[in-house]
Amino acid sequence: MYSKGFKPLAAASVVSLATALSLVFFYAPLDADQGFVQKIFYVHVPMAIVALGGFVAGGIFGIRHLRSGDPSWDLRSYVAIHLSIILGVGVLATGAIWAKASWGHWWVWDEPVLVSFLVVFLLYCVYYPLRFSIEDPERQARYSSVFAITAGVFVPLNFAAVRMAESFTHPRVLSQTGGSLPGEMRLTFLVSLLAMALLFVTLWKLELTAKHAAMQLKKLRRRLDARVAA
Amino acid sequence: MIGVTRTILAKDLLLELRTKESVPAMTLFTLTVYVLFHFGLDRDSLDGELAAGVLWVTLLLAAVIGVARLFATEREEGGIDALLLAPVDRTALFLAKASGLFLFLVAVEIVAVPAFDLLLLGPGLGGTMPELLPVLLLGNLGIAAVGALVAALAAETRARELIVPLLLLPLLVPVLIACAQATEPLLRQDQGPEDLGRWLGLLTLYDVVFVLLSVAVFDYLLED
Amino acid sequence: MPALPLDEAGKYVAGAYVVFLTLIVVYVAIIGAKVARIERELTDLASEEDE
Numbered sequence: 001m002y003s004k005g006f007k008p009l010a011a012a013s014v015v016s017l018a019t020a021l022s023l024v025f026f027y028a029p030l031d032a033d034q035g036f037v038q039k040i041f042y043v044h045v046p047m048a049i050v051a052l053g054g055f056v057a058g059g060i061f062g063i064r065h066l067r068s069g070d071p072s073w074d075l076r077s078y079v080a081i082h083l084s085i086i087l088g089v090g091v092l093a094t095g096a097i098w099a100k101a102s103w104g105h106w107w108v109w110d111e112p113v114l115v116s117f118l119v120v121f122l123l124y125c126v127y128y129p130l131r132f133s134i135e136d137p138e139r140q141a142r143y144s145s146v147f148a149i150t151a152g153v154f155v156p157l158n159f160a161a162v163r164m165a166e167s168f169t170h171p172r173v174l175s176q177t178g179g180s181l182p183g184e185m186r187l188t189f190l191v192s193l194l195a196m197a198l199l200f201v202t203l204w205k206l207e208l209t210a211k212h213a214a215m216q217l218k219k220l221r222r223r224l225d226a227r228v229a230a
Numbered sequence: 231m232i233g234v235t236r237t238i239l240a241k242d243l244l245l246e247l248r249t250k251e252s253v254p255a256m257t258l259f260t261l262t263v264y265v266l267f268h269f270g271l272d273r274d275s276l277d278g279e280l281a282a283g284v285l286w287v288t289l290l291l292a293a294v295i296g297v298a299r300l301f302a303t304e305r306e307e308g309g310i311d312a313l314l315l316a317p318v319d320r321t322a323l324f325l326a327k328a329s330g331l332f333l334f335l336v337a338v339e340i341v342a343v344p345a346f347d348l349l350l351l352g353p354g355l356g357g358t359m360p361e362l363l364p365v366l367l368l369g370n371l372g373i374a375a376v377g378a379l380v381a382a383l384a385a386e387t388r389a390r391e392l393i394v395p396l397l398l399l400p401l402l403v404p405v406l407i408a409c410a411q412a413t414e415p416l417l418r419q420d421q422g423p424e425d426l427g428r429w430l431g432l433l434t435l436y437d438v439v440f441v442l443l444s445v446a447v448f449d450y451l452l453e454d
Numbered sequence: 455m456p457a458l459p460l461d462e463a464g465k466y467v468a469g470a471y472v473v474f475l476t477l478i479v480v481y482v483a484i485i486g487a488k489v490a491r492i493e494r495e496l497t498d499l500a501s502e503e504d505e
Binding site: 035036037039040043044087089090094097199203206207210213217221 | 463469470471478482485492
C-alpha cells in the first residue's frame with residue numbers, strides 16, 4: 001500500500017545524492033570569504049529545509065486524518081514527523097560544526113534559521129512523550145494529529161518572529177539562502193536540495209512500509225491466536 | 231453558543247473567586263521569581279532589555295501554572311464527562327477556558343507589573359502605560375488561546391505536569407519575542423516606544439492564527 | 455574570522471558529511487533490523503499454521 005513506486009524513487013535518490021556530492025566537491029567553486037568550510041552549507045541547509053517541510057507535511061497529514069478518521073493518515077503524519085526530528089538532529093549537529101568552523105564557537109545566535117530550528121526541534125521532541133502517554137489508540141492518533149497541525153502552523157510563524165528579532169540584535173552577517181549565490185553554487189545547492197528531498201520521501205516510504213507490515217503481522221497473529229483458542 | 235460560553239466562564243470565575251486557587255498562586259509565583267532574579271543576576275535594578283526579559287519570562291512561567299490548572303476542576307469532579315454528554319459546542323468550551331485564562335492573567339498582572347516596578351525596575355513605569363497596555367493585552371490573548379489548546383491536549387495524558395510546560399513554552403516563543411522587543415524601549419533610561427507597531431502587528435497575527443486554529447481543532451479534543 | 459586553511463577546514467567539512475551519512479546508515483540499519491524481525495515472525499507463524 002505504501003510501497004508504490006518505491007524502487008524508482010530509491011534509485012532516483014541514490015543518483016541525485018551521488019550527483020550532488022560530485023557537484024559539491026568537484027564543480028562548485030570555493031567561497032571567497034569562507035573557503036572550504038562553506039561546503040557544509042550544501043548539506044546543512046537542504047537538511048533544514050527538508051526537515052521543516054517534513055514538519056509541515058506532518059501537519060497536513062494530521063488535517064487529513066482528523067477529517068477522514070482514517071488511521072493511515074496518522075501513520076503518514078507520525079513517520080514524517082519522526083523522520084524530520086532525526087533530520088533535525090543532523091541540522092543542529094552540522095549547524096554547530098559550521099558555526100565552530102566559521103566563528104570559532106559551537107553555537108551562535110546570529111543565524112535565524114538555526115535558532116528558529118532549535119525552538120521547533122524542542123517543540124517536536126514533545127511529540128513522543130505526548131503521543132505515547134495516551135493509551136487509547138484512537139485518541140492517541142487524534143491528539144497527535146492536533147499536535148501535528150498546531151506545530152505545523154507554528155513553524156512559519158516562529159521563523160518569521162525569530163528572523164524579526166535577529167535582524168535587530170544581529171544584523172545579517174551571512175546570507176545563507178540569499179539569492180546572491182553565483183550560478184554554479186546555486187545549481188549545486190538546488191541539486192543537493194532535490195537529493196535531500198528525494199531521500200526523505202524514500203526513507204519515509206520505507207518506514208511506512210515496515211510499520212504497516214508490522215501492524216498487519218500483529219493483526220494476523222492475534223487472529224491466529226483467537227482461532228487456536230476457539 | 232455565547233450563552234454556553236458565558237455559563238462556563240461564569241462557573242470558572244465563581245469557582246476561582248471562592249477557592250482562590252490559581253490567581254493568588256500565580257501572583258505569588260511572579261513575586262518569588264523576581265526575588266530569584268535579584269539573587270541570580272545579583273542586581274538591584276534592571277532596565278532596558280534585561281528588564282523586559284525578566285518581566286516577560288516571569289509572566290510566561292506564571293502562565294504555565296495557570297494552564298496546568300485550567301481543566302483541573304473538570305478532571306477532579308468528573309465534570310468533563312458531564313460536559314461531553316450534554317450537547318455542548320466544543321468551541322464554547324474553548325472560548326470560555328481561554329477567556330478565563332485571559333482574565334486570570336490580567337488579574338495577575340495588576341499586581342505583578344507594579345510589583346516589578348517596585349522591586350526591580352530602574353526607570354519607573356511612569357508614562358509608559360499607554361504603550362505597555364496593548365502589549366500586555368495582546369500578549370495575554372496569545373497566551374490564553376495557546377494555553378487553552380495545550381491544556382486540552384495535555385488533559386488526557388498521564389504526564390500532564392511535564393507535558394504542559396514543554397509544549398507551552400516553545401509555542402510561546404514568538405509571543406515572548408514580540409512582547410520583550412516591544413517592552414524593551416519602554417523600560418530604558420531614555421524611554422519611548424520604538425517599532426511598537428511592528429511588534430503589535432506580529433502579536434496580532436499570532437493571536438489571530440492561534441485563536442482560529444484552536445477553534446477549528448478543539449472539536450477533536452476531549453471527545454468521546 | 456578569516457577562512458580556515460584547507461587541511462583544518464577539511465576536518466570540519468568531513469565531520470559534517472559524516473554526521474549526515476551516519477544518520478542515514480543508522481536509520482536504514484534500524485529499519486532493516488525491524489524488517490528482519492517481521493520476516494522471522496512470519497516464518498514462525500507459517501510453521502505454526504502447518505502444525
